[in-house]
Amino acid sequence: MASIGTLWTTPIQTSGKRIKAAAALGGLKLDKPASYKHYEDNKKPEFLSKFASGKVPAFEGADGFTLFEGGAIARYVASLAPNSGLLGNTPQERALVEQWISYLETEIAAPVRFSVRMLGGAWPYNKPADQLHRDLLPRPLKVLDEHLATRTYLVGERITLADLTVGMVMVVAYEQIIDKKTRDQYPNLHRLYETIREHPQLKAIWGPTEYIDAPKQYTPPAKAPKEPKEPKAPKAAAPKAEKAPKKEAEEEDDDDNGVPPEPKAKHPLDELPKSTFNLEDWKRAYSNMETKGPGGSIEWFNERFDPEGFSVWRVDFKYNEELTQTFMSSNQISGFFNRLEGARKYLFGSMGVLGENNNSIITGVLICRGKDYKPVVEFAPDWESYSFQPLDYKGADKDFFESALAWDLEIDGKKWAAGKNFK
CATH class of the missing domain: 3.30.70.1010 (Translation elongation factor EF1B, gamma chain, conserved domain)
Structure with missing residues (x-):
């Protein structure tokens, strides 16, 4: 089987796995680059001359055609296998495939990604913002679950790119935000997820899902241990001399018995001069x-x-x-x-x-x-x-x-x- 081109991605990148899944279902072959080291090779001039964004996934076709952005690559690869039905078989089906892809990416992937980036330390943690984005999830999850109550797939009777997007988007949610109790509230969505992830042609591409028992929460970085206090010289006897050591001991006990609350981080915009x-x-x-x-x-x-x-x-x-x-x-x-x-x-x-x-x-x-x-x-x-x-x-x-x-x-x-x- 001739290759349609080369795909640059990372082993854990879910958008890259969606592209590979589309190629597998379409009977298409994708090559790996001879070598690729993320954060190094994608900053080199030879990479940037093909992919100006410096981002992966990135694709170079056998004819020299180049693309970056995972969504665009997935759609292009799916279009090269017209008999697969991955993009839908009628104008109405194609519109519905696009509808569900957009819905999954904007209503589920985006808020999940926001919380996950804060949990991982990529962004400063803000508990109200984290909770706000978690609270956005129940409604779109319910919309998808109810739609799937009478359907095997999101569109039509065969797997489409919309279903592959479920496999791409929900893995992050299931491994970071959605615990078993919540997962059980949306059985139809979870059934589709497992259907896509366990598909014989795709199982090796997706890999296992590490389901969580409880939603992951932010853990502040450990604080550096305090420097030991130097002993103070004894004070001369005086009417109030006995109270000073007692106060010092109380202060030391307070330090030892509890960790002081972490100061609330201010957003840089709050530090701007008043307007x-x-x-x-x-x-x-x-x-x-x-x-x-x-x-x-x-x-x-x-x-x-x-x-x-x-x-x-x-x-x-x-x-x-x-x-x-x-x-x-x-x-x-x-x-x-x-x-x-x-x-x-x-x-x-x-x-x-x-x-x-x-x-x-x-x-x-x-x-x-x-x-x-x-x-x-x-x-x-x-x-x-x-x-x-x-x-x-x-x-x-x-x-x-x-x-x-x-x-x-x-x-x-x-x-x-x-x-x-x-x-």
Whole structure:
């Protein structure tokens, strides 16, 4: 069997395993690179000349065609096996496959990834944000479970890329967040998961699942042992001399009998100098005033905005070619905003879907605390799926800014179809 190309990935990367699973079901052969050391080889010029992002999974076809981003590679590999039905066999099935892939990645994978990154120390731990993202899971899990109550697979009568996405997404949830008690609440979803993971052609690719008995919780790093105290010289006798040693002993007992509480970490944005622009006042003005025209919220904004304490950004979804139904794209914005909950006091947003079904884009405006958008939006694990450009809201970008706030923005003939606010 001739190889369709070479796949760069890591042994534990779930998105790479989904690509391998798609190839296996499609009867396609993927080669491994002759050698690959992660964090080293993907930073070398020869790798970056093919894959500018420096990310894996990365794919190079036998014809020299190159791709990065796991989702794009999985869809491409699935498309090379047209008789497999991995992408669906009709336009309706293809749309449903895309619907469930998007739903799994935005409503389950994203909040799970957020908590897991904090648990692993990749991000500073914040208990309310962790719990918030865990609390987002029951609803989409229930939606999937109820859909599968009368079906073997998510779409049609054969395995599709949507089912392989269940195998990719849920393994992290089952090994980190979802314990047996919770797992038992969604038996149909778990049945599909085991069907995909135990499939004879895929079992060796997926590997075993290490199910948990209890959800994993954050464990603070161990503190360094305290330096022993040097003995103090005895004090001269005096009326109050006996009380001093007693107080010292009490202090030492307090130190020895309990670990002092760890100081609550402050977000860097909380350390910025106080701004004259009140974001909460702006949110109220935007909600209660007409947007454009004399006395409108835009006029209110222009009179009070503090460019030293805040910044304005245009945000665009990077993968508009993957968008299908406009209502699904609108739901995607909602999911992105839900995952930004931890940034509520630092952020205002107005984003929308422009265009029509199968020909649309996602774009809009964010107003962020500080001069940089990243400390604000990285609350959402999928923030890298969007590009950010500073806006000259009073100058060259005035029309874009005001129209995005007023929900009448039009770009290249694509009119505003649906909008969402983050307030």
